[in-house]
Amino acid sequence: MALSKLNAPMPGMSLTSKPGERRWERPPDMNTVEETLQYYVKHLSKPDVVDDMMVMLEVGFPVIPLAQSLRTSGVMKGKHTLDVGLLVEPALIKFITATADSLDVPYKMGEVNSDEVKAQKEKDKISMLLTAALARADKTAAEDEGVALMQDISENLTVMDLEAQREPAEEEETEELPADMEAEPATEEQPATPEGAGLMARG
Helix, strand or coil: CCCCHHHCCCCCHHHHCCCCCCHHHCCCCCCCHHHHHHHHHHHHCCHHHHHHHHHHHHCCCCHHHHHHHHHHHHHHCCCCCHHHHHHHHHHHHHHHHHHHHHCCCCCCCCCCCCCHHHHHHHHHHHHHHHHHHHHHCCCCCCCCHHHHHHHHHHHHHHHHHHHHHHHHHHHHHCCCCCHHHCCCCCCCCCCCCCCCCCCCCCC
């Protein structure tokens, strides 16, 4: 499955539907951290999901981006709110690493690198690794929940990449001119009134 920017949402797409029609515009299925964490633990403990998740880790998919993609997918599907997802994310990372340790599967965390060039190369590598993992899957998303999970992560990575590309462009548009470059309003010089030419002057 090739990643395509054409599959990402278009700007203003949310304004073309009726309010509340999208899953994330309605009340979430789960409101607390406890029940959200229970949902993820139950879902990620399924044999099909564990198998495909370990395949992703084996081919080099980092743990942190995996947990972030799960959180984003949960918000978009209306499972929980964004703030609950952020609170659950550290526990997701711990659960994934503990599962990998119990199965002796090597993994890397994938901490964010401050160097933008290296970060972009890492993101491109992750996309290629995920595509390779999907190509190795012998079942479709409808047949295997693990394959469906990988497809959700693939789509979320595309959306996150497009949002990251839009941010620098927006900053450039809103960048203010330096103080010494700001244009001063033009003022026309009024001709001086000759002495004795006032309204009360007599010829």
